[in-house]
Amino acid sequence: MTFFDEAVETASRDRLRALQEERLRTLFEGLWERNRFYTDKLRAVGFEPRDFGGLDDLARLPFTTKAELVAAQAEGGRLSTNCTFPEAAYTRFHQTSGTTGEPLRVYDTPESWAWWGRCWGFVLAGAGLGPDDRILLPFSFGPFIGFWAAVGGAARVGAMMIPGGGQTSLQRLALIERLGATAMCCTPTYALRLAEVAREEGIDPATLPIRITVHAGEPGASVPATKTRIEKAWGARAYDHAGASEVGAFSFECAPQPGGIHVIESEFVVEVVEPGGDRPVAPGERGELVVTNLGRLGFPVIRYRTGDLVELDEEPCGCGRSFRRLRGGVIGRADDMVVVRGVNVYPAAVEELVRRHDGIDEFRVTVERRHEMGHLRIEIECADGLAGDAVAAAVVRTFTRELALTPEVVAVPRGTLPRFELKARRFFVEGSP
Ligand SMILES: [Zn+2]
Structure with missing residues (x-):
């Protein structure tokens, strides 16, 4: 404790x-x-x-x-x-x-x-981090407040802070390995993206020394399927913070x-x-x-x-x-809910259902309102070697079962969808109701 x-x-x-x-x-x-x-x-x-x-x-x-x-x-x-x-x-x-x-x-x-640093002290100590930890902040240190205050928090709990701005994902992976980073603070999206880059390089991220990840900027670390996916990928425990x-x-x-x-x-x-x-x-x-x-x-x-x-x-x-x-x-x-065919749809709920399917590395959701009732279209990008059409069909079944809503799900070639280092933008609403 x-x-x-x-x-x-x-x-x-x-x-x-x-x-x-x-x-x-x-x-x-x-x-x-x-x-x-x-x-x-x-x-x-x-x-x-x-x-x-x-x-x-x-x-x-x-x-x-x-x-x-x-x-x-x-x-x-x-x-x-x-x-x-x-x-x-x-x-x-x-x-x-x-x-x-x-x-x-x-x-x-x-x-x-x-005071910001003190608040982050609660966050990092609550995740079990202390003087024996080395925390990587793979974050571009720009005007967005993001993880700036985590720097102060790391000092308050006595941990080593490793700044990861101005680095490519590969350089960050090398830092993790070389310095034995035990923790990382980033958006849930970037934790998954960095794991994807590691796998593309033939590295299993779970073999790296990261044991704790602390997330902010997006609700993902409280979306159960996203949390599980981060924890499995890194062999670590993922903590949310808002x-x-x-x-x-x-x-x-x-x-x-x-x-x-x-x-x-x-x-x-x-x-x-x-x-x-x-x-x-x-x-x-x-x-x-x-x-x-x-x-x-x-x-x-x-x-x-x-x-x-x-x-x-x-x-x-x-x-x-x-x-x-x-x-x-x-x-x-409060303002991000959309109604599709009479069903209330929240981006976090869509994320949960998509993330339950292993092997989907990235996705994008478009609610098209040109149809009277609305139409949900989901593009998925699968890991190499997976049959995209089969995964897409499975996603359709999950949505039909859980939301009583049948989306159009399309598997797109690898590299089609944008990747994000900070907050992801995956949910789009087109046209007026
Ligand atoms: Zn508690």
């Missing part, structure tokens, strides 16, 4: 609540009259920091949306009106990957960047209880509300994750609507932590 901060991780729920309230109070006082975005927003509902009586008061405050943060950025000149301090206080700039709309810029002070540039690294998976992620409740307050609505859902029910961060005074978010669909699990975990879990990780996005 590995804790990063055992006293906090195993604190009673009452103690955690008191800690959250104390930090919220500090946050409100710290940003008041300095952070223009939140001072205006809170004042508009008649709230002042001295009114804050406890956690229950949070529900009276307004939500924050990504669109509001984008508007705050447009108004703030080079910074954002959500920056609490003058420009000279900031030492780090990052921006979102911009997969949906304009990239959102975020700024951190030394204190808030250290976070976001505008929020922080808010969750991690523990060793004893896979199939969900703990919320780092000492650093974040989470709520689950009706998707698109404002009422909380009952415990265990699916809803949209709303996050308040407690350690990023320079660029805070209060009741931020993540758009992530989750189910909050209040049962005690086998690891002994009192942080609550999100069952099955981030299940999907």
